[in-house]
Amino acid sequence: MKMKKVVSLLLASAMVLGLAACGNGDKADGNKDQNGKNETNEENEGGAKEQGDEAGGTEALGEAKKISILWPETDSTQVDVMENYVQPALAESFPDIEFEYIPMTADSPIKTLSASGDLPEIYFTNGVDIDAILGAGDALDISQYVEADGWVDANYNNPELLYNGEAIYFLTAGQNAYYSPVFYYNKGLFEDNQIAEPNNMVEFVAACQKLKDAGVTPITTAQWVSSVSLIDGIIASASPEGFKDLNARKCDWTDDRIKEALGYFDELKTMGAFAADIANKDDATAYSEFQAGNTGMILTYSWFNGDMTADKLGFEAGSFSFPNTGDDYIQLIFEPRKGNGGGYTGNANYDDPQLLADILKVMVQAESERHNANGVNTNFKVANPAEPANDFEARRFADYDRAESLISVMEQAQMDGVTLAEFNTLYNMLLSDDQGYLSENFIAEMQPVWEANTYGPTE
Numbered sequence: 001m002k003m004k005k006v007v008s009l010l011l012a013s014a015m016v017l018g019l020a021a022c023g024n025g026d027k028a029d030g031n032k033d034q035n036g037k038n039e040t041n042e043e044n045e046g047g048a049k050e051q052g053d054e055a056g057g058t059e060a061l062g063e064a065k066k067i068s069i070l071w072p073e074t075d076s077t078q079v080d081v082m083e084n085y086v087q088p089a090l091a092e093s094f095p096d097i098e099f100e101y102i103p104m105t106a107d108s109p110i111k112t113l114s115a116s117g118d119l120p121e122i123y124f125t126n127g128v129d130i131d132a133i134l135g136a137g138d139a140l141d142i143s144q145y146v147e148a149d150g151w152v153d154a155n156y157n158n159p160e161l162l163y164n165g166e167a168i169y170f171l172t173a174g175q176n177a178y179y180s181p182v183f184y185y186n187k188g189l190f191e192d193n194q195i196a197e198p199n200n201m202v203e204f205v206a207a208c209q210k211l212k213d214a215g216v217t218p219i220t221t222a223q224w225v226s227s228v229s230l231i232d233g234i235i236a237s238a239s240p241e242g243f244k245d246l247n248a249r250k251c252d253w254t255d256d257r258i259k260e261a262l263g264y265f266d267e268l269k270t271m272g273a274f275a276a277d278i279a280n281k282d283d284a285t286a287y288s289e290f291q292a293g294n295t296g297m298i299l300t301y302s303w304f305n306g307d308m309t310a311d312k313l314g315f316e317a318g319s320f321s322f323p324n325t326g327d328d329y330i331q332l333i334f335e336p337r338k339g340n341g342g343g344y345t346g347n348a349n350y351d352d353p354q355l356l357a358d359i360l361k362v363m364v365q366a367e368s369e370r371h372n373a374n375g376v377n378t379n380f381k382v383a384n385p386a387e388p389a390n391d392f393e394a395r396r397f398a399d400y401d402r403a404e405s406l407i408s409v410m411e412q413a414q415m416d417g418v419t420l421a422e423f424n425t426l427y428n429m430l431l432s433d434d435q436g437y438l439s440e441n442f443i444a445e446m447q448p449v450w451e452a453n454t455y456g457p458t459e
Contacts, residue, residue, distance in 0.1 A: 064096055064097060064098040065096065065097050065098065066097070066098045066099075066100060067097055067098070067099050067100070067120075067121045067122065067355075067356075067359065068099075068100040068101075068102055068120035068121055068122070069099060069100070069101050069102065069120065069121070069122045069123070069344075070102045070104060070109075070110075070113075070119075070120045070122070070123035070124060071086075071101060071102070071103060071104070071124050071344075072103075072104055072105075072124050072126075073103035073104060073105050074104075074105060077374075080370060081366075081367050081370050081371075082101065084370070085366040085367060085369060085370040086362075086363050086366045086367060087099070087101065088366075089362050089363070089365070089366035090359065090362055090363065090366075093362045094359065094362075100120075102120060104124075108125075108126060108129055110123065110125050110126075110129040110132070110133065111129055111132045114132060114133060114136050114138050115136075119138055119347050119349075120347065121346065121347050121350050121356060122344055122345070122346055122347070122356060122359060122360065122363075123344070123345060123347070124343065124344050124345075125139075125170070125343075125345060131416075131417070133169075133345070134164075134169065137348055138347060138348055138349070139169040139170070139345045139346075139348055140169070140345060140346035140347060140348040140350070140353055140356060140357075141167040141168060141169060141348075142168050142169070142171070142346060142353065142356070142357040142360065143163075143166065143167055143168040145353060145354050145357035145358075146168060146171075146357055146361065147168075151361065152168070154381075155365075155380055155381050156174070156379055156380055156381065157174075157177075157379050157380075157381060158174075158177065158379055158406070161174060161177060161379060169345050170343040170344065170345045171343055171344055171345075171360045171361070171363070171364040172343030172344070172364065172379075172380075173343075173364055173367045173368040173371055173378040173379065173380050174368075174378050174379025174380055175368075175371050175376050175377065175378045175379070176333065176334045177333050177334075177378075177379045177406065178302075178333070178376065178377040178378065178379075178400075179301055179302050179303055179333065179334040180301070180302050180321065180331060180332055180333055180334065180396065180399075180400075181225065181228075181229035181233055181299060181300070181301055181302075181321070181322065181332055181409075182299070182300065182301065182302050182305070182319050182320070182321060182392070182396060183219075183297050183298070183299050183319065183320050183321070183322075184290070184297065184298050184300065184308045184317045184318070184319045184392075185197075185296055185297045185298075185317060185318050185319070185320070186290070186293060186295075186296055186297070186315060186317060187315070187316045187317060187318050188315055188316070189211065189214075189216055189293070189296045190207075190296065190318070192214075193210045193211060193214050193216075194210075195207045195210050195211070195296075197318065197320050197323075198320070198323040199323055199324075199325040200237065200238075200323050200324060200325070200326075201234060201237050201238045201261075201264045201323060201324075203323065204237075204264075204323050205264055205267050205268060207296075208268060208271065208273040208296075209271055211296040212271050212272060212273060216294075216295065216296050217272075217273075217274075217275050217276075217289075217294060217295045217296070218268075218273040218274075218295065218296050218297060219268075219273050219274055219275065219295060219296070219297050219298070219299060220274075220275035220278065220281065220286045220289045220290055220294075220295040220297070220298050220299075221274075221275075221278060221281070221286050221298060221299035221300060222281050222282050222283045222285075222286045222300065223278065223279055223280060223281055223282070223428070223431075225283070225286075225299055225300050225301060226278065226299060226427075226431065227411065227423075227424055227427050227428075228334075228409045228411040228412065229299070229301075229332060229409050230265075230299065231262070231265065231410075231427070232247075232332055232409045232410055233322035233332060234261055234262065234264050234265055234322070235258060235261040235262065236322060236324070236330040236332060236407070237261075237322045237323055237324040237330075238260070238261035238264055239257040239258070239260065239261045240324065240326075240328040240329070240330050240404070241257070241328070242255060242257030242258055242261060243261075243330060243407070244330070244405070244407065245257075246258055246410070247407055247408075247410055247413065247414055249414065249455075252447060252450055252451070253443045253446050253447045253450055254443060254447055258443070259439070259440075259443065262439035262442075262443070263439065265430070265438075265439055266438045266439050269430075269431075269435070269438065270435065270438075274431065275289055275294075275295055278431055279428045279431045279432055283300070283304075286298055286300070287300075287304070287307065290313075291312075291313050291314065293315065301334065302392075302393070302396055305319075305389065305390060305392040305393055305396075306389065306390070308392060309390065319392045319395055319396070320395075321396065321399045327404060328404050329399070329402060329403050329404055330403060330404065330405055330406075330407050331399055331400055331403035331405070331406045331407075332407060332408070332409055333406050333407070333408050333409070334408065334409065334412060343364070344360055344363055344364070345360075346359075346360060364380055365380065365382075367380075368380035368381075368382050369382050369384075371386070372384060372385050372386040373386075374386075375387070375388075375389040375393075411423065414453070414455055415453060415455060416453055416454045416455050418449075418452070418453075418454075419449055419450065419452070419453040419454075419455070422446075422449040423446065423449065426442055426445050426446050426449070427442070429441075429442070430442045
């Protein structure tokens, strides 16, 4: 299967690959950069079949079978994964196949390629493309090819995350399942004000009040971090069963457990626990506030743990997850909706699905080995899993071990595109300085949006 239009379509496409840079890149590896890209051939060579003909098929006599792979050249992690792990692994495992590696940078061409019938044999897709790909029937269900020999259960810590119903459309290393929201705090400020790490939301609110009374802003965070985790974390800590039911669509925002849990948010907002302009803050600004000692805590994601050491901050920091020391503790994770996690998929129109499944197996193992070698755990099992990179990670891994359940944040797992957009609008209003807009107002406006949400229960 060849791609005569790939070059022009890559340049013309306009959908950003958000999760390829965040979820599928290893943030712990530091700042990212972009490298050079390969070129694709404009014309087919040697009489190979074109995309418009029967997909795949036997190559012209005397030519090696050709497989094109569209991959996200979005950051240095992805470049390292592809060039130093995936490509060598495929060359070793499939010496008789000629692989063509087609990079895509900031813009995703997936929807355009799907509409024109020019998708390659294997391609990386993301949250922004998933609904379109599944709707078009372009994603190969590889479940029968990876289940037969027990490969899925043998190679994944949590196989459930791969399934969309009974189908498997994507193979992914699943490193997002090991990213979670974390509060990093200034130990000096906590000690000066006799604040201990909180064990529950009551103690968390009390800690914030002590900081506020001492003239210290309790919390800073980036807008995107708080939108995907602050409400979730408060509910999960205050009412674990309520959060599980809301996340699984077994209850709604009007449930008394949800209302009572969000009362803690109201207390935080009313006391002024959040840094100014928190609804518009980015990661760098929030980090600078925390580094300058202007806030007692920063809520962010665990991939920033390398930036929270004393040599980077200028002071010693501690960390804790959303507080709940009970046996019903829920560990929030960043993994997308079950079976919709994105990753590499095979073209459903290719005539040798078993071959594509075999290639995908090699690719996901190679990628997982790279992530673990760089200190990032994956859902995919490897011979040498990552060890905690520092004390922050060791503490976080301990939270994983004690968690009663791992549940993905709702923005990732339970909101379609329209619901997500409306949620963010209403959430920014809740986060604003308007003291007249509290959780009661948010719930009243969010409930009809939730009812119209097309994503159904995942349990």
